[in-house]
């Protein structure tokens with residue numbers, strides 16, 4: 456394998472993981488590591504602190520460096536740093552999903568122009584190999600669908616809400632104490648992180664550029680213990696699902712939201728911080744890849760894997776991995792959530808009067824929605840009752856319309872939640 460000189464931008468969870476793994480490879484020489492705060496205490500054995508700099512451009516402009524590994528995160532200054540690295544002829548390995556989802560298109564165009572490549576296996580699902588397989592061994596396939604659990608934090612919280620019957624708040628606190636959730640958990644619990652990842656996966660799977668701003672996104676903050684319990688009684692588990700699919704008319708449906716997933720479904724069995732990706736392609740059929748979606752070691756596995764593939768290719772050719780170059784000139788036509796078709800779980804609070812259930816059935820019927828299950832869950836002390844409905848497949852716009860009509864009725868006190876269902 457070719458000897459490579461690398462510079463690392465970022466020396467936090469992933470950066471230090473990469474450093475440790477690189478000790479096993481004699482052909483990779485770390486020349487410099489950029490951090491934000493040079494004075495931060497770093498507990499790393501046998502580490503020569505003279506490798507550190509707080510000026511990332513010292514790395515990007517260094518003519519001795521062949522590859523820049525970006526594991527700092529965020530969009531700025533990461534975008535300017537990678538732009539500088541590419542302009543100076545460096546290949547890039549990055550774990551930065553936010554940057555790729557928001558500004559990847561500009562970076563890939565520039566990389567193509569400068570004849571360098573950007574590898575990003577670690578940006579989606581940490582240690583699970585999915586980017587390189589889609590770009591290489593699966594390239595004989597027309598991929599039409601992805602359904603995935605791409606965020607370990609939310610999967611951990613939902614697992615604990617189900618198995619330990621914790622409230623959302625308690626499960627989040629526990630996730631924070633264990634280091635699975637950040638102090639500000641917004642990026643994970645509101646579905647941003649999963650949206651970045653499904654944008655990247657859908658772009659390479661469907662060969663069309665996905666606009667991150669057109670991805671419908673809902674997080675898990677509105678999931679209550681009641682929803683988890685009702686889902687369990689009905690034979691489902693609630694999961695934050697990131698999905699992308701090509702419709703018969705060629706339009707593309709990409710979204711992130713919680714779903715009731717039937718217990719028999721493989722994604723329902725994925726627990727705690729584990730990630731899982733289910734992909735449907737022709738001719739391969741259904742594939743499922745499951746593993747650690749984050750953490751220093753699994754993520755370093757992907758970063759160093761990219762780097763070693765690059766070293767191996769550069770040993771034999773100056774134009775490595777044609778599959779790794781981005782060729783997506785076409786922009787996807789993404790559909791709005793109102794135009795999607797789903798099965799639904801709807802929880803409502805109704806006054807405990809005769810005819811409430813009949814009225815719900817009538818309003819749904821008038822909006823082209825068939826009910827598959829309806830159950831009333833006892834009577835509350837204020838003479839209201841929670842009613843849970845599972846529908847057959849219906850159009851989202853019709854369902855939203857029906858819920859609006861129901862809310863206008865004095866019999867309906869509240870729509871507690873609406874979730875989509877995966878059978």
Ligand SMILES: NC(=O)c1ccc[n+]([C@@H]2O[C@H](COP(=O)([O-])OP(=O)(O)OC[C@H]3O[C@@H](n4cnc5c(N)ncnc54)[C@H](OP(=O)(O)O)[C@@H]3O)[C@@H](O)[C@H]2O)c1
Nearest residue numbers: 465466467468469489490491492526527528550551749750
């Ligand atoms: N953590 C994971 O398991 C995981 C998994 C997959 C992908 N990722 C992605 O990997 C990237 C890094 O995540 P992480 O968890 O390792 O983050 P982290 O622990 O917060 O580390 C970030 C590192 O970047 C450095 N940094 C920040 N701004 C910088 C700047 N302007 N110039 C130079 N260095 C700068 C920080 O310096 P100081 O040390 O001085 O603060 C720190 O060393 C992110 O894009 C993340 O989304 C993470």
